Amino acid sequence: xxxxxxxxxxxxxxxxxxxxxxxxxxxxxxxxxxxxxxxxxxxxxxxxxxxxxxxxxxxxxxxxxxxxxxxxxxxxxxxxxxxxxxxxxxxxxxxxxxxxxxxxxxxxxxxxxxxxxxxxxxxxxxxxxxxxxxxxxxxxxxxxxxxxxxxxxxxxxxxxxxxxxx
Amino acid sequence: xxxxxxxxxxxxxxxxxxxxxxxxxxxxxxxxxxxxxxxxxxxxxxxxxxxxxxxxxxxxxxxxxxxxxxxxxxxxxxxxxxxxxxxxxxxxxxxxxxxxxxxxxxxxxxxxxxxxxxxxxxxxxxxxxxxxxxxxxxxxxxxxxxxxxxxxxxxxxxxxxxxxxx
DNA sequence: ATCCTCTTGAAATGATCTTGCTTAAATGAG
DNA sequence: CTCATTTAAGCAAGATCATTTCAAGAGGAT
Numbered sequence: 001x002x003x004x005x006x007x008x009x010x011x012x013x014x015x016x017x018x019x020x021x022x023x024x025x026x027x028x029x030x031x032x033x034x035x036x037x038x039x040x041x042x043x044x045x046x047x048x049x050x051x052x053x054x055x056x057x058x059x060x061x062x063x064x065x066x067x068x069x070x071x072x073x074x075x076x077x078x079x080x081x082x083x084x085x086x087x088x089x090x091x092x093x094x095x096x097x098x099x100x101x102x103x104x105x106x107x108x109x110x111x112x113x114x115x116x117x118x119x120x121x122x123x124x125x126x127x128x129x130x131x132x133x134x135x136x137x138x139x140x141x142x143x144x145x146x147x148x149x150x151x152x153x154x155x156x157x158x159x160x161x162x163x164x165x166x
Numbered sequence: 167x168x169x170x171x172x173x174x175x176x177x178x179x180x181x182x183x184x185x186x187x188x189x190x191x192x193x194x195x196x197x198x199x200x201x202x203x204x205x206x207x208x209x210x211x212x213x214x215x216x217x218x219x220x221x222x223x224x225x226x227x228x229x230x231x232x233x234x235x236x237x238x239x240x241x242x243x244x245x246x247x248x249x250x251x252x253x254x255x256x257x258x259x260x261x262x263x264x265x266x267x268x269x270x271x272x273x274x275x276x277x278x279x280x281x282x283x284x285x286x287x288x289x290x291x292x293x294x295x296x297x298x299x300x301x302x303x304x305x306x307x308x309x310x311x312x313x314x315x316x317x318x319x320x321x322x323x324x325x326x327x328x329x330x331x332x
Numbered sequence: 333a334t335c336c337t338c339t340t341g342a343a344a345t346g347a348t349c350t351t352g353c354t355t356a357a358a359t360g361a362g
Numbered sequence: 363c364t365c366a367t368t369t370a371a372g373c374a375a376g377a378t379c380a381t382t383t384c385a386a387g388a389g390g391a392t
Binding site: 014017018053061092110114150152 | 232257263264265267268307310318
């Protein structure tokens with residue numbers, strides 16, 4: 001159910017819910033300029049057709065004593081599809097690994113990891129990551145601080161493109 | 167208002183809302199084992215004390231024609247605090263840059279970027295990023311595919327640690 | 333022009349949110 | 363150990379919101 005042309009209102013809904021996922025439907029309807037029932041129908045449609053993949057609360061990791069965030073650049077020995085998939089499956093099992101992206105270039109994967117402290121991460125690194133078969137090299141970088149963290153789509157850019165094509 | 171000791175119920179609430187940020191309060195209350203009013207009070211407290219930093223809908227970037235995702239490793243010439251801050255401010259202004267993390271090691275920053283297509287990204291890269299003062303080097307890697315993307319805290323790990331300390 | 337389809341908005345109903353109050357349990361001082 | 367204090371739970375009520383139903387209007391095709 002992927003196609004389903006979006007109109008301006010749909011995009012506004014997506015932008016609003018991306019900014020505040022707990023907004024009530026009446027508030028959302030008011031902001032996008034339609035009444036509540038059609039607004040709710042649109043939201044449901046956007047959910048069912050996959051434009052909205054879920055809703056999440058952003059929890060402060062540091063407040064929960066996860067002090068350490070690390071990017072790990074991983075190189076594998078074999079890049080055969082089977083081996084790539086095996087490594088990805090491992091990543092999905094490791095709770096400390098929150099993101100796993102396959103890249104082009106010299107590095108095969110980049111992982112974003114969290115841990116309560118450095119020693120916890122180190123034991124994961126040596127005990128799990130580095131001792132996984134097919135892992136050739138791992139280069140890690142500690143996150144000192146985060147200047148921006150806004151996952152999602154820049155709707156400003158999207159609107160600009162649409163205005164241009166009109 | 168950062169302190170405010172969390173108990174088991176609070177952690178359950180955080181875990182549930184991280185998994186489904188749009189859950190109704192009565193459903194949440196049922197899951198964590200208390201009635202609705204105290205549950206809502208706890209959620210409000212968690213929000214006000216900063217444990218919950220916000221709620222967001224996850225929008226499918228690809229469905230909105232953002233086909234390209236790139237990690238950019240940036241090195242600066244000067245690492246004086248003023249210059250670091252200047253670069254971070256730039257990143258906050260660039261809509262294509264969704265995340266900006268300062269790292270230790272040879273690379274100063276890692277950026278996660280999105281773009282509708284490669285050419286859009288390339289013009290951003292050459293026209294903006296590379297022509298910014300103080301930027302010494304940029305190495306980019308295209309994301310081929312994403313095997314895991316679960317921002318947030320691994321509550322399984324948190325619970326395991328607490329059980330151990332008990 | 334007429335029918336068909338699709339979407340909207342108003343109204344109604346049921347569920348949820350939210351507040352104030354009461355009560356019970358936990359904590360500490362004497 | 364007892365009592366005062368504090369903290370949080372549950373209950374009940376009104377307000378708000380979600381969701382369904384349905385009639386009406388816009389747009390397209392015949």
